[in-house]
Structures are given as C-alpha cells and as structure tokens.
Amino acid sequence: MKNGVKDELRVLLSKYGPFFILLAMLIILSIISPYFFTVLNLTTILIQTAVVAIIAIGQTLVIITGGIDLSVGSYLCLSAIIAGLMMTSGLPLALSLILALVFGSFLGFINGFIVTKMKVPPFIATLGTMGMARGTALVITGGLPVSRLPEALAWFGRGTILGMPVPPIIFVVTALFFSWVLISTRLGRYIYAIGSNREATKLSGINTDKYLLIVYVIAGFLSAVAGIVLIGRLGSAHPTAGIGYELNTIAAAVIGGTSLSGGIGKISGTIIGALIMGVLNNGFTLLGVSSFYQQIAIGAVVVLAVFADVLQQGKVKQ
Amino acid sequence: MEYRLSMNKINKTFPGVQALSNVKLDLVPGEVHVLLGENGAGKSTLMKILAGVYPPDQGEILINGQKVVINNTGDAASLGISMIYQELNLIPDLTVVENIFINRELIQGWPGRYNWKEMNRQAGEILADLNLAIDPGNYIRDLSVAQQQMVEIVRSISSNSKIIIMDEPTAALAEQEITELFKQIKLLKEKTVSIIYISHRLPEVKEIGDRVTVLRDGKYVSTEDAKRVKTEQLIKMMVGRDIKEFFPKEDTEKGSEVLRVKNLKRKGVLDDISFSLQQGEVLGFAGLMGSGRTELMRAIFGADQGVEGKIYVKGTELVIDSPETAVKNGIALLTEDRKSSGLILNFAVYQNISLATLEKYAPRGVIDQKRERKRAGELVVALKIKTPGLETVVNSLSGGNQQKVILARWLYRNAEIIILDEPTRGIDVGAKVEIYQLINQLTKQGKAVIMVSSDLPEILAMSDRIAVMYEGKLNGILSREEAGPEKIMQLATGVMTMNLTKEGSI
Numbered sequence: 001m002k003n004g005v006k007d008e009l010r011v012l013l014s015k016y017g018p019f020f021i022l023l024a025m026l027i028i029l030s031i032i033s034p035y036f037f038t039v040l041n042l043t044t045i046l047i048q049t050a051v052v053a054i055i056a057i058g059q060t061l062v063i064i065t066g067g068i069d070l071s072v073g074s075y076l077c078l079s080a081i082i083a084g085l086m087m088t089s090g091l092p093l094a095l096s097l098i099l100a101l102v103f104g105s106f107l108g109f110i111n112g113f114i115v116t117k118m119k120v121p122p123f124i125a126t127l128g129t130m131g132m133a134r135g136t137a138l139v140i141t142g143g144l145p146v147s148r149l150p151e152a153l154a155w156f157g158r159g160t161i162l163g164m165p166v167p168p169i170i171f172v173v174t175a176l177f178f179s180w181v182l183i184s185t186r187l188g189r190y191i192y193a194i195g196s197n198r199e200a201t202k203l204s205g206i207n208t209d210k211y212l213l214i215v216y217v218i219a220g221f222l223s224a225v226a227g228i229v230l231i232g233r234l235g236s237a238h239p240t241a242g243i244g245y246e247l248n249t250i251a252a253a254v255i256g257g258t259s260l261s262g263g264i265g266k267i268s269g270t271i272i273g274a275l276i277m278g279v280l281n282n283g284f285t286l287l288g289v290s291s292f293y294q295q296i297a298i299g300a301v302v303v304l305a306v307f308a309d310v311l312q313q314g315k316v317k318q
Numbered sequence: 319m320e321y322r323l324s325m326n327k328i329n330k331t332f333p334g335v336q337a338l339s340n341v342k343l344d345l346v347p348g349e350v351h352v353l354l355g356e357n358g359a360g361k362s363t364l365m366k367i368l369a370g371v372y373p374p375d376q377g378e379i380l381i382n383g384q385k386v387v388i389n390n391t392g393d394a395a396s397l398g399i400s401m402i403y404q405e406l407n408l409i410p411d412l413t414v415v416e417n418i419f420i421n422r423e424l425i426q427g428w429p430g431r432y433n434w435k436e437m438n439r440q441a442g443e444i445l446a447d448l449n450l451a452i453d454p455g456n457y458i459r460d461l462s463v464a465q466q467q468m469v470e471i472v473r474s475i476s477s478n479s480k481i482i483i484m485d486e487p488t489a490a491l492a493e494q495e496i497t498e499l500f501k502q503i504k505l506l507k508e509k510t511v512s513i514i515y516i517s518h519r520l521p522e523v524k525e526i527g528d529r530v531t532v533l534r535d536g537k538y539v540s541t542e543d544a545k546r547v548k549t550e551q552l553i554k555m556m557v558g559r560d561i562k563e564f565f566p567k568e569d570t571e572k573g574s575e576v577l578r579v580k581n582l583k584r585k586g587v588l589d590d591i592s593f594s595l596q597q598g599e600v601l602g603f604a605g606l607m608g609s610g611r612t613e614l615m616r617a618i619f620g621a622d623q624g625v626e627g628k629i630y631v632k633g634t635e636l637v638i639d640s641p642e643t644a645v646k647n648g649i650a651l652l653t654e655d656r657k658s659s660g661l662i663l664n665f666a667v668y669q670n671i672s673l674a675t676l677e678k679y680a681p682r683g684v685i686d687q688k689r690e691r692k693r694a695g696e697l698v699v700a701l702k703i704k705t706p707g708l709e710t711v712v713n714s715l716s717g718g719n720q721q722k723v724i725l726a727r728w729l730y731r732n733a734e735i736i737i738l739d740e741p742t743r744g745i746d747v748g749a750k751v752e753i754y755q756l757i758n759q760l761t762k763q764g765k766a767v768i769m770v771s772s773d774l775p776e777i778l779a780m781s782d783r784i785a786v787m788y789e790g791k792l793n794g795i796l797s798r799e800e801a802g803p804e805k806i807m808q809l810a811t812g813v814m815t816m817n818l819t820k821e822g823s824i
Contacts, residue, residue: 184687186680193673196662203621203659204674204727205645263664 049278050167058219059249066262067122073245074133080227084146084237108220112213147236157232195262328377352527369401370394400474410459464495565779573597582627602781610790650733668694718749
C-alpha cells in the first residue's frame with residue numbers, strides 16, 4: 001500500500017516535475033522580493049519569454065522526431081532582417097511580414113531537404129545552415145542593425161489585445177495549436193512515431209521524409225514568427241539577434257521532459273521549461289545578482305531536470 | 319554416479335515473463351547432453367545462467383558436488399564452464415592464437431612481455447590434437463564459419479573448460495562441416511569434457527547426444543536416453559501436443575495470380591529472382607541465415623534502394639520504390655525483428671494497430687480517436703491479443719502478443735499480399751498456433767501469404783510451396799508433396815540446384 005502511494009507520488013513528480021519547480025520558484029521569489037509578484041513584473045516575464053518560447057515549440061517538434069535544430073537562432077535573425085529590409089525599402093508592412101514568414105518556412109525547408117534527401121544528420125545539417133544564415137545576415141547588413149522600422153510594427157512586440165500584451169498571446173496560441181497538432185492529428189502521431197522508430201514507421205507505409213520535412217518547415221516558420229515579435233519589441237533588426245537561442249530552446253525542451261533520443265515530449269513541458277528560464281532570469285535581476293550566475297543556474301537546472309527523468313525511468317525498468 | 323554439474327530448481331523471471339520455473343539439469347563427465355525445446359522454451363536463459371550472464375532468481379548449482387555461486391562470466395570461466403554462442407565471439411581482425419589467449423595471455427619475464435612462442439606452441443598442440451588444419455597465425459576473418467567455431471572450441475579447451483555449452487552450433491554449417499563438428503565433439507568426449515548441446519534439430523539428437531532434456535515454456539519436461547527415445551515422443555514433449563494440432567494447416571482454393579516477381583536483382587545481395595504467388599496460397603521461403611530471404615522481402619516491399627527487376631501485382635507492373643507504394647498496393651510486411659523495425663515500442667496498443675491505416679481515420683488530418691479505438695478494440699478481441707487494455711504500452715506485452723499487434727496493423731489495412739518474415743521467432747508455443755490459425759484464415763479469405771522461416775518443421779507444415787534460397791539466388795521451388803527436410807537442406811546449402819523455368823515455377 002505504502003509502495004502504491006510512493007509510486008503515485010513518483011509518477012506525479014515525474015509527470016509534473018518541471019511544473020512544481022516553476023511553482024516553487026514563483027513562491028520563493030514572491031517571498032523574498034516584494035516586486036516579483038506584481039502584474040507588471042509577471043507581464044514582463046511573459047513578454048521576455050515569448051520569443052524563446054515560440055521557437056522552442058518548433059524545436060520541440062524537431063526533437064520529438066529524433067532530430068535537433070541548431071539553426072533556429074540564426075533563422076530568427078535572418079528572417080527578421082529580411083522583414084526589416086523589405087519594410088525599409090517601402091514594401092507594405094503586412095506584405096513584408098507574410099513574405100518574412102514564407103522566407104522562414106523556406107529556410108526550414110532547406111534544413112528538411114538536407115536531412116531527408118541528402119541524408120545528413122540533423123545536428124550537422126542545422127549546424128551548417130546556422131552558420132550560413134548567420135553569415136548571410138551579417139553580409140547583407142554589413143554588420144549593422146536595420147533600423148527605422150515602421151511604427152506599426154511595434155504592436156507585435158509591445159501592443160495589447162484587450163489589455164493583454166501581444167507577445168504572450170502569440171506564444172500561448174501557438175503553443176495551444178501545436179499541442180493540439182501533437183495530440184489529435186495524424187501529423188502529430190507520425191512525429192512521435194518517427195522519433196520512436198523511424199524504420200518501423202517507414203515500413204508501415206508512411207512517407208517519413210515528407211513529415212520530417214514538414215516539421216523542419218514548421219520550425220523555420222516559428223523562427224520567423226519569433227523574429228517578428230523580437231523586432232517589434234526592439235524596433236530594429238540586429239544581425240547578431242538570436243545568438244545562443246538554439247541552446248536556450250533545447251534547454252527549454254529538455255527541462256520540460258522532451259527526450260533528445262526522440263519519441264517523447266510535450267509542448268506544455270517546453271513552455272514550462274521556457275518559463276523556468278524566464279523566471280530565473282527575472283528573479284536574478286530583481287535580486288541584483290549578476291547575470292553571469294544565471295548561466296550557472298540554468299545549466300544546473302538542465303542537468304537536474306534530465307537527471308530526475310533518468311532516475312524515474314531507471315525505477316520503471318526495475 | 320558422480321555428477322559434473324547439477325542445476326536444481328532454477329527460477330528466472332524477466333519483466334512480464336516467467337522464463338524458467340523449477341528447471342533442473344545434470345551432466346556427467348564425457349557426455350553430450352542435448353537441451354531441446356522450442357524457441358522461447360528457456361534453453362538459452364538456462365545456459366546463460368550457467369555461463370554467468372544472468373543470475374538466477376532462485377535455485378542451486380553444484381559443480382562436482384560442490385555448491386557454487388556464478389555471478390558473472392568470469393566466475394563461470396574459473397569453474398571451467400565456457401559457452402560457444404551462435405553469434406561467435408571472436409575478434410575478426412586478430413589471429414587465431416590471439417583470440418584463443420585473449421584476456422589470459424601468457425606473460426614472461428619482467429616487467430612482462432607476451433610469450434607468443436609458448437602461446438603458439440600450446441594452440442598448435444590443441445589444433446593438432448583435434449586434427450584441425452588451421453594455422454594459429456591466420457586471421458579469424460579469413461576462416462569459414464565452421465573453422466571459427468573450431469577456434470572457439472580450441473579456446474574452451476585451452477582454458478581447461480570441462481563443461482562446454484554449444485548454442486545451436488550447426489545452425490550456420492553445411493553438411494560436411496556438421497560431420498566434422500561431430501567428429502570433434504566425439505574427441506572431446508574422450509577427453510571427458512562434458513557438452514551441453516542446444517538444438518532444435520531432432521535428427522542431431524540421436525546422432526550426437528547421450529541424453530536429452532526437454533524444456534517447454536520455461537518448464538522442465540523430461541530427461542531421456544537420446545538413443546532410445548522416439549522422435550515423435552520428443553516432438554510431443556517439445557510442443558505439448560501432437561504435431562498435427564500444432565500445425566493446423568488447412569487446404570484452400572487457389573485463385574488467380576496476385577504477385578509476380580521477375581528477374582529481381584540487387585547487387586551483391588539478390589541474384590536474378592523470379593517467382594509468382596497466387597491467392598489463397600502460402601509460399602514458404604527457406605534458406606540459411608544470410609541467404610537473402612529478408613533482403614528479397616524488403617526489395618519487394620520497396621524498403622531498400624538499388625533494386626532492379628519487375629514486380630507485377632494482379633497483373634499490373636508496378637515500380638515499388640518505397641514502402642508507401644507497396645502498402646498502397648496491398649502489400650504488407652511483418653518484419654523479422656519486431657522490436658527494431660516493427661513496433662513503435664512506446665506507443666499504446668491501439669496506436670500501433672492503427673499506424674498503417676491512420677489516413678482512414680483522419681481524412682482531413684484530425685484523427686477520429688473514437689473510431690480508431692473501436693476498430694483496434696475489435697481486432698484485439700478477434701486476434702485474442704492478451705493486453706490489459708488498448709492504452710497499454712506495447713513494450714510491456716509478451717513477444718507473441720506483440721507479433722499479433724503487428725498482424726492486426728496489417729489486417730486493419732486489409733492487405734492482399736502478406737509477407738511474414740520469421741513470424742513465430744521467439745514467441746511461445748500457444749501464440750505460434752494462433753498465428754498459424756490466422757494464416758489459415760487469411761488464405762481462406764483469398765489473401766496470399768509469403769512466409770519466411772528458418773524453422774523447417776513449420777515451413778514444411780504450413781506452406782503450399784517452398785522456395786529455397788542460397789547465397790542470394792532462388793535455388794529451387796518445391797511443392798508441398800515433394801518437399802522434405804533433406805531436400806530443403808540440400809537446396810539451402812547449395813549441394814543441389816533445381817532448374818527453374820524462367821517464370822520461376824516448376
């Protein structure tokens with residue numbers, strides 16, 4: 001009986017572990033800092049987390065298929081720069097944005113093509129495109145930011161809908177949509193199947209290459225979405241934007257329980273992972289701790305989160 | 319009598335399976351004790367316990383009357399027990415002598431140099447003793463499988479093993495090589511080495527064995543005098559029923575041709591293969607390991623690149639360049655290795671069943687999970703899949719039930735041509751019979767079945783015709799009436815070749 005309770009507790013912890021960590025962090029920070037638990041501060045956290053969270057959703061889909069996408073940060077940057085250049089050259093805002101999204105999707109398609117048709121492992125493929133996209137961004141801007149963007153663009157980074165800031169709305173809607181895709185659609189089922197056993201999926205008559213390609217396109221598309229939110233917030237497009245985001249998004253997915261070996265993962269976990277990093281960042285700033293410590297803390301959280309998973313799986317096997 | 323070895327009341331459980339329950343086995347000096355049983359009967363598990371690969375859950379092991387504990391393979395070796403696995407355990411890029419003395423090299427002087435001279439001498443002595451024409455300096459990769467097996471035996475002897483376990487040593491050998499092996503085994507007996515000989519080839523039992531112990535479903539059945547026991551008795555002990563009930567083959571109406579394969583080739587793997595398949599027919603594919611059977615099935619299914627030749631399904635020529643095309647044209651493949659290429663192990667039972675048919679349940683991309691589950695539930699009942707529920711993760715089911723899950727996947731899809739690659743490998747006897755019954759049902763419905771199997775009794779009993787492959791070639795097709803174990807083995811080992819007409823039928 002006692003064992004049963006223990007088992008249930010373990011299942012609960014492993015299932016909602018990251019959620020409990022986030023909750024504990026919220027409670028502790030509320031106690032030690034009077035500024036933390038205010039509407040303004042919580043909104044700030046959501047706005048700051050939005051960009052990473054949006055890309056992390058695409059990253060999660062890629063990781064569930066057993067791949068990885070190192071190019072997300074560079075793709076965000078290049079899509080944002082392309083959007084910025086189109087706007088400053090006089091193209092209408094809406095058209096520029098749509099074209100930027102198409103462009104991001106196309107960049108994702110390149111990843112998918114290299115992975116499925118050229119059979120280059122995802123790590124290498126996206127390491128390559130990461131460098132190429134970053135380099136392209138630097139070449140076409142000469143290393144300088146694209147500024148003087150239209151005023152209206154700021155709505156994506158700083159605007160509100162019914163009093164709610166736009167960036168969190170975008171990421172919540174995106175997250176809900178892709179959660180639904182994973183749970184309820186054929187694409188979602190295939191994403192898990194490919195990540196668990198690509199050969200068996202292929203031998204069930206499923207065109208695995210097609211679905212992998214779609215997943216990389218989604219990741220590229222979401223990088224572009226995040227890019228638009230970012231330039232909306234900053235008011236300019238920097239050729240160095242999004243550096244290190246590939247690792248932040250991988251960390252968010254992994255903290256949220258996504259397995260790097262594929263087949264396992266949930267969008268909700270990734271969002272919680274991204275929020276944990278956002279809250280850490282914010283809390284350290286409020287407490288006046290150097291941002292250098294943040295990196296140590298996030299690194300430790302990644303290791304501990306995965307360790308907790310390993311422990312739990314080891315138990316199951318026994 | 320002084321026993322060299324006795325194992326008593328050995329129990330071993332793996333997650334979800336009682337692999338051994340109260341099994342016993344004893345061994346006297348200089349005897350060949352055959353361990354007989356179907357796949358999954360527990361032979362290998364019992365031997366792995368003796369060799370220190372797994373610890374037993376319960377039970378005692380006595381060596382020369384002394385109780386011993388074998389915790390690892392090192393313990394087993396120091397007790398004079400060695401095991402020769404089916405997949406030989408030699409390092410191809412080292413020489414014979416290096417392999418024989420691996421991990422117990424002779425050292426001389428200080429601070430220690432290998433004494434190759436002595437090692438070569440000792441190895442040479444044993445090789446000469448066994449009349450083996452193998453140079454100690456040869457590389458393993460240059461030896462035949464039979465010779466490699468001999469090297470393993472030499473290794474066992476040179477480490478003073480008194481108990482040698484041989485796991486299906488003849489599985490990959492040609493006939494003359496088997497004769498040679500048996501000669502060596504007799505020499506070993508004279509040196510009072512005791513041999514535990516795992517096999518499921520019944521004729522070998524009488525030829526080489528002194529005693530035979532039969533296991534079934536992880537339980538001890540009986541120990542008999544190998545020379546006196548009747549083969550029919552052994553079969554009955556192994557399968558727990560008469561052979562007729564065990565293979566419930568029913569005759570069916572043969573319909574029109576559904577598949578024709580013409581001049582199929584894949585460089586270095588498949589050599590000009592042609593055959594045809596009719597509705598209601600079971601076409602068996604026999605052959606040794608590595609003869610190209612699995613590769614042929616994968617080629618028909620579009621799973622590999624670089625395949626040339628023509629494939630006609632119901633008279634229409636098709637270019638099958640991917641499994642997707644194959645499946646769309648009514649071909650199904652149950653792969654040889656259900657874990658690595660069949661199941662999605664962390665998927666629920668119903669998700670595994672529906673995998674190949676999902677577009678039916680998600681015409682616009684959104685899965686109708688109610689219908690999906692309902693249909694999967696019907697198949698679970700129809701195929702008698704033993705599972706706690708539809709949501710159960712398929713990994714936790716037994717091998718036989720996992721196999722039925724994959725079969726359900728293809729039944730769900732209504733495939734017309736069903737290719738089964740080793741459908742009963744590693745599953746228990748009860749599930750085997752159910753799979754045979756299922757094959758009957760399929761052929762009765764007019765579907766065509768190709769069954770690849772290395773289990774001769776199975777293939778003889780269940781096939782309407784038997785195709786035999788040898789080194790990537792189709793070496794002959796036998797009708798049910800003319801087929802027999804000897805004929806199949808002769809074709810499978812290349813001793814005999816049949817002249818096939820160019821259409822691949824006889």
